[in-house]
Amino acid sequence: MSLQAFQQALTDLVMSPALRARVAEDAHGQLAGYDLSEQELRRLAALAADPRVRTPTFLHRAFRLSMLANTVPRTCKVLGPGGIRELTHAWWAAGPPRTMQYLKEAQLFADFARGRLRDGSFQNDFLEEVLDTELAMLALGRSGLTWEPGTRPVPDDLAFRVLHLHPACRAIAWRHEPDAVLAALDAGRPLDGLPSGDHCLLLAAEGGGRLLLKTFRGEPARALLAVDGARPGGEICAAHGVPGRVLAELLEAGWLGSTVQ
């Protein structure tokens, strides 16, 4: 359908100033991939040269940026203006937005950012842990699930039971002290020189949109990050050097649950 092709091309023009510049020079060549009538080609060529199209470009980008600023604000602070510009321009060039759902856009952005970190084309020591934490906060806040404090009985056959995190909890691996990083971000202080070290930040949904954040180090941290809902307690202890009593304490506190294999 021609209208569909026209709208695809118009949308691409709105999203890409670079394409507008190319179309203004050579509309037929640049738009050859779209199934357009002659009138549609004339219209698009005129719009490519129309400076007023810059405004919807600005609004479109502001909208996409606002989805991130509203969902992962600390991640935006970690990136800083330069990092945001570099990463979002690469992200936007990779494809148009698929959704108006803020959380989904943030998740897709997170996948993109992790990929860039993994392949080494983008570097930031704090990005992954802060991004993972904010996404977990969002997911738990919308889950409707609740974790309640209290003491739980610990089964005798823990070594043979499959362990899982409480459904209202998420465990995030950190390579820095989470409390120090989050406090610095919230206060607008630089992150340089903050202590590093392996930690686990446990998030628990307490209901009503409230979240409990608790930092673990050492054996409990390794245990929380190792629990995967597939392996029994004994295997986790052996593979990660965690004493059985640590798993028992985490179960007793309600961070973990167990099922019979």
Added chain:
Amino acid sequence: MTSLQPADRLAGLPRLGVGLSYQAPLRGFVLEHLDSFDFLELIPDIFWADQGRGAPDRYRESVDAAPFLARVAASKPLIAHSVGLSIGSGDPFDAAHVEQIAAWQERYGFPWHSDHLSFNRLEHVTGHFMDTGVTLPVPFDHEVLDLLCERVDRVQARIPVPFLLENNVYYFEIPEQDMTEAEFLNRLTERTGCGLLLDLHNIYTNARNLGFDPWSMLASLDLSRVVEVHLGGGMEVDGVWLDAHSGPCPEEVWAMLEEVLPRAPRLCGVVFEMFGNYYPQVGPEPLLAELGRARRVLERRAA
């Protein structure tokens, strides 16, 4: 031409008065200032996560939507103003979205519902669906009018309350169009019997940026199809007036409302729009002031 001249679909609608456009940051305001508005207009799409066309369990509703909406609905009528239909898209008609709106209409008893005369969703050349986040204009052409009339008919056949389309804000004009915007809107409402959601700030913004006379456009419009009016404010950035919903209405928009009222016999609601992101900066006073002013204008006209 697919549509027949319909009976008056807009007859007998309740005169609701002054409405507030809901945004999540306004939740506290809504609950604390229920007396400041007569009805709440909500964008239903913000209360669910649309997984996209063809996805199983496509509309995942937010867990806290129902309690909040039930609480407001206990004392105020709710109206749906969706952004999800993308009725002007060249893609196939999104019947699943209409089904979702129909389910919510049944649940909350919206006396009417509306969407935007534009497109924002379509399949990208890369093969996946996209949402621009910006309502882009459709050409005011006969071919597009035929497409829209057929789609409006389908919406009206499925949902048993009147459907309104909102005149779009646009920052550029598509060249070589068959009709003016006013002609296009007049023909669309005449052929389908749908209502018009007249956004006066959109007209103000378009006229200011594109250099046409808003009064002339208003004079050309058939205002007898107007069921709802939107008011809002904006801001100037780099010489362009943005439909930013960032604060009070410009005085010209209030003057346009005065012009519209005597010519809009089916008008049932005047809604003030402000983006929630601005609320923490400006607080409740500007909202209360604009809602109060809209109420006084309506009361003076009624008297």
